[in-house]
Amino acid sequence: MSTAAPTVTPVRKKPLDYEVTVTEVRQETHDTASLLLDFGGAPVEYKAGQFINIDPHQFPALRCLTGFLQEQKGRRELFRSYSMSSAPHESQVAITVKDEEFIAGITKYPALLAPYLIHGRLKGARIKVQGFMGPYHLPDDVQERTDHLVHIVAGSGAVPNFAILKDALHRGLKLRHTVLCSNKTWTDMLFREELDKLEAANPDTVRVFHTLTRETDESRFGPKVRKGRISQALLEELIPDRPTCLVYACGPAISPWERKKALETRTPATPRFMETVLGHLHTVGVEDKRIKRETYG
Ligand SMILES: Cc1cc2nc3c(=O)[nH]c(=O)nc-3n(C[C@H](O)[C@H](O)[C@H](O)COP(=O)(O)OP(=O)(O)OC[C@H]3O[C@@H](n4cnc5c(N)ncnc54)[C@H](O)[C@@H]3O)c2cc1C
The missing domain is CATH 3.40.50.80 (Nucleotide-binding domain of ferredoxin-NADP reductase (FNR) module)
Structure with a gap:
């Protein structure tokens, strides 16, 4: 058995932009839900453990909150990353999103995207995602x-x-x-x-x-x-x-x-x-x- 570090073999060098349909929002626990995503026949190639990015700016319902947070933080809000909870052999691509606890006096800003993905009634919505990426997957060997x-x-x-x-x-x-x-x-x-x-x-x-x-x-x-x-x-x-x-x-x-x-x-x-x-x-x-x-x- 070798003791060398795991090597990383990226599936794609450059992530692609997709428009996907949220076919289901499935509650997993009290604060976590899986979003099942239909890529509409587009090639879906990812390794188990990789993630997609979602830009919060695409959602009109988040426009005010995004603008407010950007002003408060003094920078543009970034894409959020979500790992696939599905594996490549499964027919449905899924992400699983957790809404972090708000702790009064400690949580500095309201969370932007996770609550909306979970509670925003996105079933049937078309959303833009960028994927697939990340080195957190098994090496080929x-x-x-x-x-x-x-x-x-x-x-x-x-x-x-x-x-x-x-x-x-x-x-x-x-x-x-x-x-x-x-x-x-x-x-x-x-x-x-x-x-x-x-x-x-x-x-x-x-x-x-x-x-x-x-x-x-x-x-x-x-x-x-x-x-x-x-x-x-x-x-x-x-x-x-x-x-x-x-x-x-x-x-x-x-x-x-x-x-x-x-x-x-x-x-x-x-x-x-x-x-x-x-x-x-x-x-x-x-x-x-x-x-x-x-x-x-
Ligand atoms: C590679 C990767 C994969 C991930 N996969 C998953 C996944 O599978 N599932 C999942 O649920 N999450 C995942 N995440 C986390 C996810 O990307 C988001 O960070 C998470 O959903 C929170 O985003 P949000 O917009 O809801 O909250 P945010 O707006 O990012 O806020 C989250 C917390 O950070 C605090 N905060 C934000 N900015 C500041 C600041 N400038 N100063 C002080 N405090 C600040 C807020 O007060 C809040 O408490 C992943 C992250 C990475 C990097």
């Missing part, structure tokens, strides 16, 4: 690099890994999968039933674990659902083959504005999921070159 893929995700970070898992199983890649999902509560767990089904259908190759940081119902906890954050001890327990596994980690990291504020106030930014997990992985002996990461936010 993944089976030569490892036999164990470790998925470590938080919140909507589950989206690309769900696609990667489905794709690897569909293609019959000789890989074992350990899926470790971090969420706040039981009702926040994304793709819980689907992951359970994949585990039941592939008992020798798929193991799914959850950690819940704010769940108060103790009856939810057990060997597969642990209390608290992802810890160093849990990673040691679940990844015995640390020198040879490949980790795909996706979730929130310190945002650019948190970094800027930290510099201005000379106070270190509080580590978020990604910084904490990377720290634990390094400590337990997973080499950085064996960790593929994607940060949201």
